[in-house]
Each structure stands twice: as C-alpha cells, then as structure tokens.
Amino acid sequence: MDTQSYMPVPPGVGMEENFLSLDDILLSHERLPCKTDTSFPKLGFLEKTSESHDIPENTKMEMPLWMAKGLYERKRHVISVDLPKVYREGWRTVFGADANMVDLHKMGPYYYGLGSQILHFENAENPEIAQSILQTFIGRFRRTMDSSQNAYNEDMSALLERLDCLERALFRSGQNGLNAFQLWERGRASQLTASSLVTNYRKRKITELHS
C-alpha cells in the first residue's frame, strides 16, 4: 500500500460540523421531517403539492439538516423539527435489544452523524437519544473491528453493506493497517509501486475507450 498524499478534510468531532469537509456537507444534506411555525411568503413554488403563493404556517415538509439548523430558533417559532423514526423510542428499544441485528446503512446511512446533529433541536428525549446512539456504537464495535481485521482478500461488500458511514470509515482504517502489515510480511513493503492515482487514471481511460 502506498502512502496516500491526498488526505481529505476530516468530518467534525462532536456536535460541530467541519465547514470544508465533504462528508459533513453531505451529512447536512440529509432530510428531516419539519413543520413550519410561521408562513414563508413567496416561497409556495417550493412545495410541489401546493398551488399557493406562500408556504403557510403549519405546513409539514422535509427539510435538509442545514436549512433546519439555519432557520431554527429556540425563542421564536419559525420551524419545529420532528424526530426521524430511527431515533424514536420504538427503534431505540430495538437498538437496545441487539444493535448488531440492525442494518444501519439502510436506516442511515448517517445514523451516528445525524443523531448527533438532531440534538441541536430542543426535545425532551435528547438525553435518551444521545445515550442510545453511544450504546449502539459500543454494541456494534466488536463486529466492526473483527470484520475489518479479517476480511483481507475476501469480498467485503456483504460485510460493508450493513455498516453506517462512520463505521465504514473505521472499517477502512482497520483494513489499511492490516493490509500494510501483510504486505510487509510478504516482503513487499519496500517495493516501490506506481501511484494509485496513476493506475486509476489509466484504468478509467481504458473503460472510457470501451464504453
């Protein structure tokens, strides 16, 4: 494995997003169920179902996280944000029973990231949500770790399929460590290799020719 010279901006830690992180930009594009607590004049065209000129008060609509964060105010009623299903009590009980059973990719894929972000919006259940996502991570950690240490040379898609984005990133860093070590063990660590950028460009050129 070659040392990678391209290191993307990492996602933020804690509840803060990292402004320039592509991961965080895509995370904040996830949609949340919202309700307007005031009317938005002239923006009716954004609501495909309505013919009206405005978005009236009490309209239920899905909003991306970034917009909900931008419009939300604790003191004034502009919008209210509803909990997505996965974070509600029903699902929390399921996660509590056996977090390993859940397909977090289907439920997410930003289960942890979005879960941390919705804590920005006032909700009596917030402490339980925070606790629940932490316990889910802990409960699934062993599986994430073991699969990342064992899957060398195997088809990883089945393993990866059920992991949330955060777990996938962890899986990948585990794999990188393992691959580098196994390469060394086979006496290939000191071999100079073509840059992965170069080989991938070539591959792409060939597929372009064929398509």
Place this chain on the structure above:
Amino acid sequence: MDPSEVEFLAEKEMVKIIPNFSLDKIYLIGGDLGPFNPGLTVEVPVWLALNLKQRQKCRIVPPEWMDADKLEEIREQERREDTFTPIPSLHYMELTKLLLNHAADNIPRADEIRTLVKDIWDTRIAKLRLSADSFINQQEAHARLDNLTLMEINTTRTFLLDSLNCMYKLRSNLQPGSGSGKAHDY
C-alpha cells in the same frame, strides 16, 4: 507509519557477527564500529550485519532469545496469561523476519522459530483486539500499553485512534448544554 519504516528502525538494533575479514575501526555518525578480525565476534547494527552477510563476509550469531526452546516457553506463557507478557526484544517480529530471510543458514531450527514467532504474534494481536473491545465497552479514557511493541501498536494505531475519536464524538453528545452553542453550519 508504514511497516517498512518500523523495520528501518529495527535495523539499528545491535547483533553479534563473526567476520571473515580484517578491517580497522570505522568511524560513523552513529558511532564507531569494529575493528574486525577474522573469527572474532563483534557487535554491529543489523543493517550492516545483513549487508556483510549478503556479501558473504560474515556469519551472524542469532540473538539469545531467537532460540526455539526459549520461544516455546514464551509462547506458552503468552497463551496462559491475559495480559501482554514482556517480550525479550521490542523488535522481535522485524528481527525474526530480517534474520531468517537473509541468514537462515546461521540460525538453528529456523523454520520452527518462524512458526513460533508467528504464533506469539497472533496470540498478542488477539489480546490487543480483546482489550480494545473492552476498552470501548467500558468507555475508558486512557489505556496502558505496557509490553506492546512498536510493530504491534503500529498495525492498529489508526484504527484505535479513529475509534476513540468516534467515542469522544458520541460521548460529547451526552454533555448537557453542549448543544446550546450556535448551530450555524449551513
């Protein structure tokens, strides 16, 4: 760190050789080496020992611990105990690979040694994983890495650090009031 860099560091370890040539003391930035006399044991860094060996200028004396009986004892102890047992060389993995690949003819029962060291490594890595899991489970804040070697730490370093970052991220959610900060990321 790439494992090849860990190996590079291991090459600074000293090892005994028996040269078959004569040479006065040589003066290097890293220290003086020699003098070399045919048949007389002298201590040199592994990188030089391997270089001389490849040019058939010396015989390498395996380090004391690189002995099938001793390693078998270590393996049994490692399997018996839950914690990491002290290992005789902090570069046991790298030195085994380097010396066995280049000077197997100077090391008695080389194949056995290769298997034993691999067994010890596997046992220790399994322990490392087990303790990483309980570390996360009990939400510990720090860990003691006593008796772990650089190569062992190096293979799991990024994974462990990334996991701890995730933990930190999710635990900071529990702090009441951490959400009262302005939520202005668009």
Place this chain on the structure above:
Amino acid sequence: MFCEKAVELVRELHRMTDGQLPAFNEDGIRQVLEEMKALYEQNQSDVNEAKTEGKSELIPTIKFRHCCLLRNQRCIAGYLYDRLLRIRALRWEYGSVLPTTIRFHMCAEELEWFNQYKKSLATYMRSLGGDEGLDITQDIKPPKSLYIEVRCLKDHGEFEIDDGTVILLKKNSQHFLPRWKCEQLIRQGVLEHVIS
C-alpha cells in the same frame, strides 16, 4: 429546492474517494453562482419592501433565502478546497510535470495554483541539506539499497544516468539503476520495481 446543484458538485467529487481529480465543473459552478445571484436580488428587493412598507412577515422568507446563499457558498468553498488538496497530492505522486490529460481537468486558476505550489516546494527543497538542496519527494520509503532492479512497462526513450551513460528504456527491457533516478518513473508507471 435550492442548492441542489451545489450539492451535486460536492457529490461528484466525493464519489472519487481515492483522490483522483475529475474535470473542473465550470458549468456547475456557473449555475450555482446564477442561483446565488437570483437569491441575492430577490432578497434585496424584499428587504427594501420590508423596510419601506413595514412588511415584517417577509423576514422568514428573507432568512430562508439567506440560508441558501450561505449553503451554496459552503458547497463551492468545499468543492474548490478539496480539489486543491487533490492537486497538491499530484505534485507528490507525479512530480512537477503533469500529463496533459490531468492538466485538461484543471481550470486556469488551478493551474496557476499548482505552479505556485511547485515553486514554493522547490524553494524550500533548495534551502535544505547544504548547497545541493534535498529532494524530499524522494525516498518516501526507507531505501534498502542504492541500486534497484527495474522492468520497463512502456517505451520511454533514452535515459541518462549519473555517470553520463545513456540507456534506452524499451518496453519489457530490464535494468539495474540507481534508485533515486527511477523512483519517480516507477510512481508514474513507466518502470516496475522488481523484487526477487
């Protein structure tokens, strides 16, 4: 909804996880900037209306558009910045001369940035290690020997080594060369490092 184009830009880049540089999406950027211009103008006129006619009910709408403006700005900043990180990596992986296929993927400003980066790096490397300077893009891995065995993967023409000898790098020919002379060619995929 607003800002869909901007996220599309980010997604396009995010899909290429291994650091490849896709073609600069000039059209996408233009569309985002147009949307921003429209949002800004609508807000300007609504701000005036709110002020002169006391229409405070417009404020949520103004805020709504303002969020979208900032979101577009963030997406574009993220897009451009991540591209620079990829372009910087190219200097380390390919060396200072980029193949034309990659240059075609960069906009004029990015080419200019690459040249500036190249120059700063060269100035820095000249300042290291005495009169000769030090090429820090070499020996990324600890070298095992001064000379290495290499095989040519494609015809590369004549190649001069330290002592002035010229050798012909012909496809499938094998050579024993100073490591520091071939490291870059290996990274570029011209030579292959042969380990026995």
